[in-house]
Amino acid sequence: LPSKRALNPKCDFLVPITKDLLDNLFENECSDAAHRALRLIFHDTIGISPTVGGGGADGSILTFNETELTFPANDGIDDVLDTVGPFFQKYSHVLSPGDFVQLAGALSLVNCPGAPRVKFSLGRAQPKAASPPNLCDSILSRFGSVGFSPEEVIALLSSHSIAGLIRTPFDSTPSVFDTNIFIDVLLKGTLFPGTTGNQGEVMSAINGTIRLQSDSELARDPRTACTWQSFANNQPLMAAKFGPAVFKLSLLGQNVNKLTDCSDIIPEPKTLKDQASFPPGTSLRDIEQSVSLCYCSIPEPPCQPGPPLDVPLCNPQADGGDS
């Protein structure tokens, strides 16, 4: 838990705010609210381009939400703002929107077993304008234009290990920040968990999980397949790459030398007991042949006994949000 004081006195005022967010926004769980705050990092920071402008990690998605929520790329962020908005309002006199998004994002991981600790720096200015509506490049070129390698993009997608859509998780272990997303998405798709024909969705391999077309393609793209596979059975590697990649997102459009490092107020996340494995009913032979795990000489994840999984809806007791 956070100590009573921060190492740097400039960060001290964050200690009670941190506690409030952990206790009352995230309810000390890897909750829907936590997933939403994590997703918000991405949708705020990526709004920057070397050619069209935008402030990146500036909190523009909060201040200029009336504009940014009209972008198709930000579908579903209205629910996110409903959840985090009241806490942002509560602290808007002491925390800029950019700092709030990054603080909440770093803290969102604290109750998700297996997540790394993400650094937090303070001092982002107020956003000047909405992000330009330009998010129509391919994922790799969009991230590449702001300095992210294909390896870093895949590392960031580890967050889909605790994520989902329409209350249906992307991997078979949505309550833990493990590497199952990297195994599950490599399995040959056989089913749709709900209706068929949805744009951006492809068949998944496990009852009750949903697969994004973009995750499926990045798992199989020659530029990213080996990185994807390298995480499939390597929790420490994934965690070591994910933390710095998220911190790098938090600095988009910012000058790190003008920020104050307040990382010590972020508690160490819960540890993960079990390592990722093939979900029950699946094994190496269900890996799509084009992306044989042997190709990149990744050690094989263990198999689990038992009948095929049917993953339940995420947090069925939670409120009526649609994600």
Ligand code: HEM
């Ligand atoms: C690289 C391209 C990415 C694509 C195409 C993508 C796509 C999506 C989609 C379609 C959803 C479902 C949203 C909904 O409920 O309406 C989602 C959820 C989510 N994404 Fe991504 N994502 C990407 C990258 C990232 C990154 C970089 C992060 C975090 C750093 C992230 C974190 C999340 C989280 C935490 C959720 C779950 C939200 C919730 O459960 O409420 N995603 N993503």
Ligand SMILES: [Ca+2]
């Ligand atoms: Ca922004």
Ligand SMILES: [Ca+2]
């Ligand atoms: Ca997981």
